[in-house]
Amino acid sequence: MTAATADDAPTQVPVILGDRSYDILIGTGLIESAGETIAARYPGRAVAVVTDAHVGAIHAEALEAGLAGAGIRHQRITVPPGEATKRFAMLEQVVDEILAARMERGDIVLALGGGVVGDLAGFAAAIVRRGMGFIQMPTSLLAQVDSSVGGKTGINTRHGKNLVGAFYQPGLVLADTDALDTLSTREFRAGYAEVAKYGLIDDPAFFGWLEQNWRGVFQGGRDRVHAIAVSCRAKAAVVARDETETGDRALLNLGHTFGHALESATGYDGSRLVHGEGVAIGMAQAFRFSAKLGLCAADDAARMAAHLTTVGLPTELAHIPGGVGDVDRLMTAIGQDKKVSRGALTFILARGIGQSFIARDVDPVAVRAFLTEELARI
Numbered sequence: 001m002t003a004a005t006a007d008d009a010p011t012q013v014p015v016i017l018g019d020r021s022y023d024i025l026i027g028t029g030l031i032e033s034a035g036e037t038i039a040a041r042y043p044g045r046a047v048a049v050v051t052d053a054h055v056g057a058i059h060a061e062a063l064e065a066g067l068a069g070a071g072i073r074h075q076r077i078t079v080p081p082g083e084a085t086k087r088f089a090m091l092e093q094v095v096d097e098i099l100a101a102r103m104e105r106g107d108i109v110l111a112l113g114g115g116v117v118g119d120l121a122g123f124a125a126a127i128v129r130r131g132m133g134f135i136q137m138p139t140s141l142l143a144q145v146d147s148s149v150g151g152k153t154g155i156n157t158r159h160g161k162n163l164v165g166a167f168y169q170p171g172l173v174l175a176d177t178d179a180l181d182t183l184s185t186r187e188f189r190a191g192y193a194e195v196a197k198y199g200l201i202d203d204p205a206f207f208g209w210l211e212q213n214w215r216g217v218f219q220g221g222r223d224r225v226h227a228i229a230v231s232c233r234a235k236a237a238v239v240a241r242d243e244t245e246t247g248d249r250a251l252l253n254l255g256h257t258f259g260h261a262l263e264s265a266t267g268y269d270g271s272r273l274v275h276g277e278g279v280a281i282g283m284a285q286a287f288r289f290s291a292k293l294g295l296c297a298a299d300d301a302a303r304m305a306a307h308l309t310t311v312g313l314p315t316e317l318a319h320i321p322g323g324v325g326d327v328d329r330l331m332t333a334i335g336q337d338k339k340v341s342r343g344a345l346t347f348i349l350a351r352g353i354g355q356s357f358i359a360r361d362v363d364p365v366a367v368r369a370f371l372t373e374e375l376a377r378i
């Protein structure tokens with residue numbers, strides 16, 4: 001497998017969706033040069049920059065200097081960092097500030113931040129004036145390889161994760177890899193769970209490459225750019241063939257049925273569990289559940305969990321501080337999963353590494369028995 005370059009020219013990954021096709025640009029200096037890029041692609045548009053207090057303090061000035069240099073009117077809208085920000089009250093605030101800044105339908109909402117900011121800002125872009133322009137500028141690894149691509153936007157509710165939202169594609173994704181240098185190790189690792197996911201879904205060679213080269217991905221440079229580009233290409237291909245998750249796209253949900261239930265059970269408290277950690281535990285559970293059902297070799301479940309453990313990710317309920325409540329609580333959250341159809345549970349299970357599949361009509365009794373065992377290991 002050849003590594004992508006970390007040279008000056010950004011790596012370009014197209015997302016092919018007819019007249020809503022767009023590019024993902026992956027490279028360095030993209031925050032600073034965004035003003036020029038936007039002026040060239042969207043002449044005359046104003047920009048509402050939605051960011052969180054943490055990311056904004058690090059990157060907003062450089063972005064705004066570029067916007068000002070290109071003569072683009074812009075307004076910063078700042079929300080608190082953390083998953084708890086993905087809620088109705090914050091959506092209302094962002095919408096109100098976009099309107100107060102007199103942004104028009106043709107103007108642009110630009111999400112500068114991680115998955116929370118991207119999902120919230122994207123949903124605001126989808127509904128203000130029935131649809132504004134939208135640019136994703138992901139600053140976390142998780143957002144660069146996953147949430148900024150594919151158009152899933154939305155917020156959480158007390159009933160569960162991402163339960164209110166819209167499919168709303170960005171017109172451009174600018175993934176500045178320099179931004180990853182300011183992430184905490186915990187945040188970077190959480191994003192790495194989504195990188196490993198692509199190998200576990202259907203690319204065993206990529207998973208093997210990660211087992212060999214994960215240190216390079218964490219260090220930065222060519223291996224990191226390569227891992228991001230492989231991830232974005234994989235996601236772009238799935239989204240191009242199933243934009244609204246009527247089929248194959250559900251594969252991208254590997255680890256999310258259990259993972260979302262765990263996030264809900266921990267009250268979206270990032271001090272206990274962040275999304276990528278929930279996905280890491282959820283993927284390990286999906287493989288253990290597959291092994292318990294006799295679908296997958298126990299060795300494969302152990303191998304994938306071992307790799308996640310090697311990079312420092314959690315793989316067990318015992319790794320979540322403060323516990324996750326009882327089995328009823330987890331089953332209630334799982335029952336609200338968006339893949340539930342006519343009341344039947346759908347999981348992404350695996351026949352091996354890189355052999356994930358959509359399992360419909362999964363027996364809730366088997367899920368309950370599995371989770372009871374998992375909880376007993378705490």
Ligand SMILES: O=C(O)C(=O)C[C@@H](O)[C@H](O)[C@H](O)COP(=O)(O)O
Pocket residue numbers: 146147149150152161162194245249250252253256338
């Ligand atoms: O893009 C998708 O499709 C995914 O499922 C990718 C997930 O990693 C991502 O977290 C997504 O937002 C989850 O979607 P949801 O429909 O389960 O809320």
